[in-house]
Amino acid sequence: MKFSKRMDLFGESIFTTLANMRSERKKQGLEVIDLSIGAPNIPPTQEVMETIAKEAMKPENYLYAIKDAVDLQNTVKEWYERRYGVTIDPETEMTSLLGSQDGLAHLALTLVNEDDIVLVQDPCYPIFRDGPLLAGAKVVTMPLLKENDYLIDFDMIDEKTAQDAKYMIVSYPNNPTCGVANDEFYKKLIVFAKKYNIMVLHDNAYSELLFEGPGHSFLEFEGAKDVGIEFNSLSKTYGLAGARIGFALGNKEIIGKLKSLKSNLDYGMFLPVQKGAIKALTQDQSCVEKTRNAYKHRRDLLVNGCKSIGWDIDMPKGTMFVWAKIPDKFKDSETFVKGLFDKTGVLVVPGNAFGTQGEGYVRMALVQSDDTIEHALDMMDKSGLFK
Structure with missing residues (x-):
């Protein structure tokens, strides 16, 4: 079979690679704390879900x-x-x-x-x-x-x-x-x-x-x-x-x-x-402020927690992510991501997945609960990677 040459431009997606890493670790019975994909864990309001469910029961739709x-x-x-x-x-x-x-x-x-x-x-x-x-x-x-x-x-x-x-x-x-x-x-x-x-x-x-x-x-x-x-x-x-x-x-x-x-x-x-x-x-748009405040709280929890264990990273002004410079002792983003994952189960995205200017950074998604973020911080602290 011969395929389109344009597919030569694309390798395996970084998120597929990370998903495979996650799956392999879970097969070994080891814990994974996923801060990689920006998949929000804050659901729609009850009113929105009920609207979609109600409309989905109408045959004409x-x-x-x-x-x-x-x-x-x-x-x-x-x-x-x-x-x-x-x-x-x-x-x-x-x-x-x-x-x-x-x-x-x-x-x-x-x-x-x-x-x-x-x-x-x-x-x-x-x-x-x-x-x-x-x-x-x-x-x-x-x-x-x-x-x-x-x-x-x-x-x-x-x-x-x-x-x-x-x-x-x-x-x-x-x-x-x-x-x-x-x-x-x-x-x-x-x-x-x-x-x-x-x-x-x-x-x-x-x-x-x-x-x-x-x-x-x-x-x-x-x-x-x-x-x-x-x-x-x-x-x-x-x-x-x-x-x-x-x-x-x-x-x-x-x-x-x-x-x-x-x-x-x-x-x-x-x-x-x-x-x-x-x-x-x-609907009542107070749900937007509630969502924004949740991400802000998670941002503060993660960034301040990282600083407390020796990983000094910038406080983002917006989005649902944290863009973090890797510790100096690591030679590149992918090495850091693999080392962090192997020692802690915390999965983040290497910055070079987003372009050459991303080398030396990682992206963390604020998509986990407070308890999970605190657990991730505890695991990172015990890893010795930031000492």
């Missing part, structure tokens, strides 16, 4: 959805007006996604031809890079450095590269670095995109998990809709990760192309899930 229901469109429109002060035309400036990963995987197919240049942050969430590669694009990375607070330095982008770039993927609050962008950054981003005629995709999955003030939408800033779109997701904010609910919003030309592509790829979001999304966005 098993027809193809084909497109977004009008009440879902209007709910998302009202959500963006209420939360961000952004006006969206629900017919032309919005489409649902079967999770942001769906949009990130397919957007490049609507924006680039083979060998076109796409600018991607480094380190980044892997699909940011993989989506353009699937479309045959050339990926050029934009380093996110600690000394720049993990913000893109537009002055460091080569002039020729900027002129040739077709689109760029930007995400703040950032996974994995936990970097947070300010107003000035977004203004610079729009100026840069207009100067070089570059389309922008801003991934806004973590705007509600910002611990020091409300998160922004890229679309809040003047001129944003002229150059790009934003993805938003209900996965982390409302605990609906498995339901796969995301949205693309902004520039109507880009949205139109994405909707056209999706009409050939899927038949829309399952109708009971659309009803669950409506309930999530219209």
Whole structure:
């Protein structure tokens, strides 16, 4: 059998590798404390779950959805007006996604031809890079450095590269670095995109998990809709990760192309899930603050606990992750991850899985209970790795 050459671009996913490590250790009867995958363990509210369950019992809801229901469109429109002060035309400036990963995987197919240049942050969430590669694009990375607070330095982008770039993927609050962008950054981003005629995709999955003030939408800033779109997701904010609910919003030309592509790829979001999304966005929003406070508490518990055992790491301002520099005595991220796992059962992600600039770091997900985090800290303390 002969397979597509594009598959040569992809090895085994880091999360598959980690899952195999986890499975092998469990087969040996040993404990695993998984801080690797960002799968939220905070469920949706009872009202949201009951809505999906009720709607799933209606036979008429098993027809193809084909497109977004009008009440879902209007709910998302009202959500963006209420939360961000952004006006969206629900017919032309919005489409649902079967999770942001769906949009990130397919957007490049609507924006680039083979060998076109796409600018991607480094380190980044892997699909940011993989989506353009699937479309045959050339990926050029934009380093996110600690000394720049993990913000893109537009002055460091080569002039020729900027002129040739077709689109760029930007995400703040950032996974994995936990970097947070300010107003000035977004203004610079729009100026840069207009100067070089570059389309922008801003991934806004973590705007509600910002611990020091409300998160922004890229679309809040003047001129944003002229150059790009934003993805938003209900996965982390409302605990609906498995339901796969995301949205693309902004520039109507880009949205139109994405909707056209999706009409050939899927038949829309399952109708009971659309009803669950409506309930999530219209219910008492105190659940969002409750979720944010839970992640903040876990952040404090993990970071302060690590400092107490000799692992001094930065306190993130947002997201559901901690981005941690590995202890100096370890030569690289993968060596540290393996050593930590072998001695403690604590599983984290090596930073180089997110790009070359991630080497020397690991990402830990705040997806375990207080008791489990405290147990992980105890195991790490007893390991002697941080002495």
